[in-house]
Amino acid sequence: MRAKRCVAPMMTALLTLCFLAGPPSQAAPGNYRSPVSLVATDDGKTLYIAETTANRVAVFDTATQQVVREIRVAQLPLGLALSGDESILYVTSATPRGGVEIVDIARDQVLETIATGHTPVAAIAHPDEKTLYVCNQFSNNVGVIDLDQAAQIKTIAVPREPVTSALTANGRYLLVANHLPAGPANAEHVAAVVSIIDTATRTLIENIDLPDGSTNLQGVAISPDNRYAYVTHILARHRFPTTYLERGWVNTNALTIIDVKEKRYVNTVLLDDPHRGAANPYSVACTADGASLIVTHAGTHEASVIDRVGLHARLLSARDPRRFVSTCTSTSSTSFADPAYVAEDVPNDLTFMTGIRRRIPLAGNGPRGLVIAGTTAYVAEYFTDSISVIPLDAGKDEHSLSIPLGQTPPMTTARKGEMLFHDASPSFQNWHSCASCHSDGARTCGLNWDLLNDGMLNAKNAKSLLLTHQTPPAMATGVRADAETAVQSGVLYIQFAIPRRTHTAPLNAYLKSLEPVASPYLIDGALSQAAQRGQRLFQTAGCTQCHRGPLYTDGLRHRVGTETAEEPRGRFDTPSLIEVWRTAPYLHDGRAVTIREVLTTFNPDDKHGRVSTLSEDELSDLIEYVLTR
Ligand code: HEC
Ligand code: HEC
Structure with missing residues (x-):
């Protein structure tokens, strides 16, 4: 094993001279760091922090609580993973041409870059030390990287936008959080899923469905005993008109528990309190002793510290309502005080966390990634370019300390x-x-x-x-x-x-x-032959009549045969088609999952473009073109 790269305080100056990268750079306006993710060495002495908009990785010494140097990497570093001997840092560059940089930490050198899919946002190293798994968000797959061959050798398709993953300690199962629901939005059940990949066969073996309204999946963690996985997401109350926000009648903020061993959904608990939401749950991590779960809340700038044992005891007791009585009421008419309280009531119970969770306000703004090193949790704070330090030692009353990663630049209006x-x-x-x-x-x-x-x-x-x-x-x-x-x-x-x-x-x-992201359907930034043929059909099939000009809209309302009983007039503003490859489901009520459905199933009378006369090949070409916008 190579020497660890923890830096003793008195050596910092010397090392700064030796390494190419200097101390934290001076901040010009607009020159933000925007830390998102972080990893820690096993001894907890060093953190690597992805400074996403600065294209650097900060090396943070937890003893002195300061950045000792910064490593320059490719654009948009997002996912970080360490090799088993901690000599190599894998850094994903979350761009359309995506890649993983292999960084020799001691030499401060990028050894090579391995091409991945579109927008690799997370990486995780398998304990076999030969494989790295990356979440290629806009390729909708998990890339399997063979580190000996330095190549992505396989991709495993997942339903939609994989954004993060966790491996069981034995390396057998990879749990992947799909960011968004993949189906039609007007279905009876609309929810994103968690995919389970068997790393032995490198196949997807199960998609675990979450409750209706589950979207915006962000974090996943597995308990040290490999038994449970925890997933953070929004649990939207999207079946109700947005008339009132009190008690979470629009969005609630949730944690889903999955039984990894049995590969089944266990339940979903709300992280909110009855009168105060815990908005935008982001990362989740489990302490090494399995005693606590930590969740960051990107919207309310806090962390939840959850008693994991208490959580599971409470989940079990949900079937036995006499076990404990809550003093508050919940969104639903049932609560723990109600003899009818069953497991199905848990996802509606805003009092579930009472007594088993502490909410810790953070000093910074926009907490995202989280790592636990020893008895301390570190949280990347995106908008304040800082990291929060939360001591987790038993008995101590937690408070957090926010440490700037460098000078904080003045904010532009857009920022x-x-x-x-x-x-x-x-x-x-x-x-x-x-x-x-x-x-x-x-x-x-x-x-x-x-x-x-x-x-x-x-x-x-x-x-x-x-x-x-x-x-x-x-x-x-x-x-x-x-x-x-x-x-x-x-x-x-x-x-x-x-x-x-x-x-x-x-x-x-x-x-x-905001700027459009290049479509994954472009080939080296250009139209494929099929898309070129489709481009001509886009004219001849009459699409440009309404999807006109560089933004593909005439700014007018039209009837294209998509009226419903709820919208009998059926006049809709022509939507832009820029980035249509990532904005499914389509049409005003989200009934169409694919462009093909827009143009065929929901266009039976050619009211929405002259499509019925196209051959199968022509239709495919047209769709291919639309998806490149
Ligand atoms: C509860 C979910 C929800 C929240 C929260 C929300 N929006 Fe929206 N927003 C929508 C929906 C749904 C539409 C489309 C409505 C329609 O087409 O009639 C929309 C449409 C819009 C549009 C028009 C887009 C277009 O091109 O037609 C803008 C602008 C917008 N939202 C801004 C915001 C801003 C700013 C916030 C925060 C202050 C916000 N929204 C919060 C659900 C939401
Ligand atoms: C008469 C005007 C008109 C013509 C012609 C037309 N569109 Fe549309 N298009 C619309 C309108 C209006 C909508 C929104 C309908 C709705 O939301 O129910 C739409 C929606 C779409 C959508 C879904 C976009 C989204 O974000 O939901 C796609 C894709 C699309 N059109 C592609 C095409 C193609 C391809 C053609 C040519 C075959 C075409 N359109 C022809 C007006 C038109």
């Missing part, structure tokens, strides 16, 4: 808007942020919502906010004149907050700053 967009503090009782429904860079959550701007009982699919300011009017029916009005009403009617200019102006600036 401030990005922060507010992900912040649940302005929202009534902190139930949700804009990102709860417009997740992953202000795109979609895959669910339908019955907002009140266009009447009741006519749910609409959550729209991506990319290009919203350039494509007025806003909303599927065009009821809002422009995005500014939609932003204002979002703050007022969805967050139940007063839309002040100091709030809405940065939100608008942030949304205007």
Whole structure:
């Protein structure tokens, strides 16, 4: 085993001279670090922190609590993993051309870059030390990287947008969190799933379904005994009109427990309190002794420390209501005090965490990744360029300390808007942020919502906010004149907050700053032959009549045969087709999962483009083109 790279304080200056990378660089405005993920050495002395927007990995000494150096890596470092001997750091570059950089830590040198799929966001090293698994978010697969061959040798398809994974300690099973639901949004059950991959056969063996409304999966952790997995996500109450936010009637924030041994869903618990949401649960980790689970809340800037033994005892007792009595009431009419309380009531019970969880406010803003080193939890705080240190020693009253990773640069208006967009503090009782429904860079959550701007009982699919300011009017029916009005009403009617200019102006600036991500259907950035043929068909089939110009919209409302009993007039604003490859499900009510369904199943009379006369090959070419936008 190589020497560990923990740096004694007095050696810092010397090492700084030897290494290519210097001490934390000076911060120019706009030069943010945006830490997202972090890993720790086994001895807990060193942390590696992905500074996502700075294209660096910070090396943090936990004894002196400071950054001792920074390693320059490729664009958008997001996923981090350490080799068994801790000499090599694997860093994913979460870009369309995606790759994993193999970094020799001692030499501060990138040895090579292994090509992966589109946007690898997480990496995990198998204990065999030969394999690395990466979550290729927009290729919708898990890449298997053979480290000897230095190549991605296989991909395992998963339902939709794998964003993080965890391995059982014996390396047998890989649990993968799929960020969004993959099905139609108007179905009776709409939820994202957790995929279980058998690493021996390198196949997907099970998709564990979560309760209806589960979306925005972010974190997964496995207990040290390999028995349970814990998954963080939003549990949306999307079947109800968004008339009132109190007690989580719009979004609740949840942790699902999966029995890894039996490969089955156990239950889902709410992390909220009855009168205060714990918005946007992000990472989850289990302490080495299995006693506690730690969850970060990106929207409320806090961490939950959960008594894991107490949690499981309570889950068991849910079938036996006499075991304990809660003093508060829950969202549902049943509570632990009710003799009828059963396991099915747990996902509706806002008092479930009472007495078995402590909420620890963090000093920084936007907590995301989490790592436990020894008896301390470290949390990456995205917007304040800091990490929080939470001592977990038994008996101590936890408090956190936020340590800056370097100079904090002044925030641009757009950055401030990005922060507010992900912040649940302005929202009534902190139930949700804009990102709860417009997740992953202000795109979609895959669910339908019955907002009140266009009447009741006519749910609409959550729209991506990319290009919203350039494509007025806003909303599927065009009821809002422009995005500014939609932003204002979002703050007022969805967050139940007063839309002040100091709030809405940065939100608008942030949304205007969003840029499209290159489609995974492009080949080296260009159209395939099929897509080129499809491009011509896009004209001849009449698509450009409405999907016109560089943003593929004429800004007008049309009837394309998608009317329903709820929307009998059936006039909808032509949506832009930019990034349509990632915004499924489609149409105003999210009924279509694929572009093919939009053009065939839900276009029987050619009211939505002249498609019925196309041959099968032509249709495929047209779809191929649309998916490259
Ligand atoms: C409860 C889920 C939810 C939350 C929270 C939410 N939105 Fe939305 N948003 C939606 C849905 C659903 C639509 C599409 C509605 C429609 O088409 O009628 C939408 C549409 C929009 C649009 C119009 C997009 C377009 O191009 O037509 C904007 C802008 C917007 N939201 C901004 C925000 C902002 C800013 C916030 C936070 C203050 C926010 N939203 C919070 C669900 C949500
Ligand atoms: C008459 C105007 C018009 C024509 C012609 C037209 N579209 Fe559309 N398109 C629309 C409207 C309006 C919607 C939204 C319908 C809804 O939400 O129910 C839409 C929705 C879509 C969507 C779903 C987008 C999303 O985000 O939900 C796709 C994909 C699409 N059109 C592709 C095409 C293609 C390909 C053609 C040519 C074959 C075409 N359209 C022709 C007006 C048109």
